[in-house]
Amino acid sequence: MSKYKNNLFFDLYFIFSSAFILMLLQTLLRGVLLWRNNDLTASIPSHDLIHAFLTGLRFDLIVTVYALLPLIIGLLFRKGLSNRKAYTVWLTFVSSVMIFLAIVELDFYHEFHTRLNSLVFEYMKEDPATVLSMIWYGFPVVTYLIIIGLMITALFCIFTVNSRINQAKSTDKTRYSLRMTAFLVVLLISVVAARGTLRQGPPLRWGDAFQSNYLFANHLGLNGVYTLAKAVIGTKKGDNKWLKKMPLADADSTVEEMILTPSDQLIDPEYSPVLRSYHARVGLTQKPLNVVFILMESFSGEYVGALGHDEGITPEFDKLAKQGLLFNRFFSNGTHTHQGMFTSLACFPNLPHYEYLMQQPEGSNHFSGLIQMTADRGYQSMYIYNGDFAWDNQKGFFGAQGMQHFIGRHDFVNPVFSDPTWGVSDQDMFDRATEELQKMPKDKPFFAFLQTLSNHTPYALPTQLPIAKVTGHGELNEHLTAMRYADWALGQFFKKVAKSNYFDNTLFVLVGDHGFSTPNQVTDIDMLKFHVPLLVIGPDVVRKYGHTNSTVGAQVDIAPTVAGLMGGDTTYNCWGRDLLNINDAGFAVIKPSGSDPTTAIIDDNKVLVKSTDNNATLYNYELLPKASANTLHDAVDTEKLEHRLDAYIVSATSTLLRGKAGIKTPDNRVAVN
Structure with missing residues (x-):
């Protein structure tokens, strides 16, 4: 033994x-x-x-x-x-x-x-x-x-x-x-x-x-x-399909035609086909604008009153839309918050096999989105979130990108409501944001990123709701109640910050991270899961640009558009454009999250969808009065849009894998707090 x-x-x-x-x-x-x-x-x-x-x-x-x-x-x-x-x-x-x-x-x-x-x-x-x-x-x-x-x-x-x-x-x-x-x-x-x-x-x-x-x-x-x-x-994963679609030189050349405008000066086409210096028009104000970016969880355009769906789900957002510029044909690049974050802030697209970029080694690229752009101008930066920054590797990713201050679920004291899964409620997040923004030093401008969370199952909502529950929508009632609550919390936030001493010199950007499933799928990529509102509120925005804009855009376009509103020269490696300074109807490349290989490109009133069997289908779509689409049999347009879609993905993927998706930094410091 x-x-x-x-x-x-x-x-x-x-x-x-x-x-x-x-x-x-x-x-x-x-x-x-x-x-x-x-x-x-x-x-x-x-x-x-x-x-x-x-x-x-x-x-x-x-x-x-x-x-x-x-x-x-x-x-x-x-x-x-x-x-x-x-x-x-x-x-x-x-x-x-x-x-x-x-x-x-x-x-x-x-x-x-x-x-x-x-x-x-x-x-x-x-x-x-x-x-x-x-x-x-x-x-x-x-x-x-x-x-x-x-x-x-x-x-x-x-x-x-x-x-x-x-x-x-x-x-x-x-x-x-x-x-x-x-x-x-x-x-x-x-x-x-x-x-x-x-x-x-x-x-x-x-x-x-x-x-x-x-x-x-x-x-x-x-x-x-x-x-x-x-x-x-x-x-x-990347080599299996996309990088063999076409020669890289052909893809890069096509991307340059798609993205570059007369206001762009290409810097180094061998480094990246979109690394450029952008000379914007005169900014909204003479002094630097603060930027407050609000990413709204599951804020589907299909239920936003200001986008033509007056069902009483978003009364506060609808009021705010009257104060700013609303993009009514705007789309998320993906269908998960993960993609909504990095496409919006890092202005890099959601690519096949890299849908969870913030968790992958390729996410170590130093992207040149809003964090880098505002840092280059001497801005302070802050990220406020209901939940845990370990989720989706948010602190690791955005800390490496240069975000300076983080306030998450463990930093809230005596919240109105705290969900054991996600964290505190949206009103807690917005209340804390109000306090933190007021405390920001006034000797230099600030960039603040606020992310909501209550409108996500299992819905972090207070026991005593400040709004009436939504009825009449069957299984969507609970989801839409959470969306109405998030809208209410947003309205309370703006009522408070409107009285602040920084409000008149601040650019507010509001966008949905993605939509959600509805009975109406429109096309085989389920377009309504991507349709979200983009609202920009700031000094003289309405006077200069009006209340609505129908240019097609996606979340990668947000950073360049903000750069245009800020004015001056900006160097970035963004895969989007300033939507207020282009002469075409716009485009958006979208893809679902997860392993679904379906991709699509939206171009004006057409959308080309490449399905899992790699077949391309062209549609003519409309969003109002009810979202719908009809199949088009146009070989010329199909070939043109398929080539643009493939080129965009091939070029962006190659840039990412070569470690050239951002701008080289001058030293080895990154800001993490």
Whole structure:
């Protein structure tokens, strides 16, 4: 019996001691990366670097668990981990991969200031011979190979000695029930470890490393094997279909025709076909405008009175529409809040396979949307949200983009209502926003992003509603009641801020993050899930531009439009246009969230939908008096719009994968608070 216990004990000891060695190795490699990029650490506080190493242990643990899978599975064998030589070879192999990638990453990071990602594959695909030549002549390849060889040899010796120390000499058969119990316990520990976190909800993601005010400290907390593995998955997805649609040069040329206006000056077409300097008209005021951007959860245009649907759901918004400029043919780029956030603020489109960009390694691009644009002008920035910023990796993503201050669900004291799922109610969020905006220093302008949440199942609504419940809409009654409540909270906010000393010098931008399902799907992409209102309120907006605008637009157009209203010159890499400074009817590229590959382009009163079988269908649509669409059989228009749709997606995807979706930053600092 004692011999049996020793066999199992030695197997478990071998697994956990091997895990310790792998963790120690990855920490050492992180230290080497720190040493190689020591020039970036001069102004970084020591506690930030320590925190980066502690965060890195969590990412290392994920990689370690996957590396140990053969050993964990080996516990199921009746003889256990008796074949130590095979496991030693395996451990040496995975260690070799870690070491090789870490050495490669030393100069990769020093050159690009990013951890290993899809850029590795993009470079190799461009011209392998040229890239290999560049590596051979530009870096100490021989020295690195010697170091790699020495480290691998040392690891092989360490694993060999460790396997012999922890190998039982007894060959007695073990009782399988106890071995199975041990396997289940180790498996449970491994599953928890592979998540990298004990929190409920999503596992550890790259954005969890972004806790410092210094980009290198944040990157140091990541694991190169982890980021590269994520990039491999993403690159394979992207390569399967879209990047083979047409030559990139053709796609870029088409995109330039679609997006650039006479007021745009293209900066570097090889970097990005939309990186340009935009010379706007004279701004609304002589002094800088504050910008308050409000993203309304599930604020469907189909139930907005100001858009022709007077069912009493949005009386407050309808009143506000009379004070500003309403875009009545405006669409969300996706059908999830995740897409609504990054398309609106980062002005980058919702692409197939990258619908959850803020959670993917490609989201580490430094986009050039509203956060960057206002930061370039010296604005303060603040993000106020009902919920938890860990959801959709909001703080990780927007913190990396430069958002300075975050106020989320855990920062509210004695809220009127707090839902255990989402957080506080919309009126709590707007009340806190009123207080925070009033406290903003007046010596420089501010940019505030406010996001509502109550209009989302399970609907964070107070027990005593300040509005009448919606009836007569069947299963939509509860949803529309939440929408009416969100509208009421919005109205209360404006009644308060209208009395503030900053109101007359502030540009308010209100938009729905997406719509929601209704019985009327219109086309096979369900257009009403994308139709949302865009309302702009600010000094002289109505006098200069009127009350309504019928130009077709999408959320990627918001940042350029705001830049136009602010006036002056702006440099950005936006995939939209200033809707108030174009001479055509506008367009919008839209796509549902999730794995649905359906895409569409809306052009004036036509919409072309590419379905899952890659067939394109052209429709003529209208939104009023009731949304409807008719199939068109126009081969010329179908071919033209399909080409534009494909070009837009191909060009944007390529730019994203090459790490050129934003503007290069002058240093390694990012603002996180």
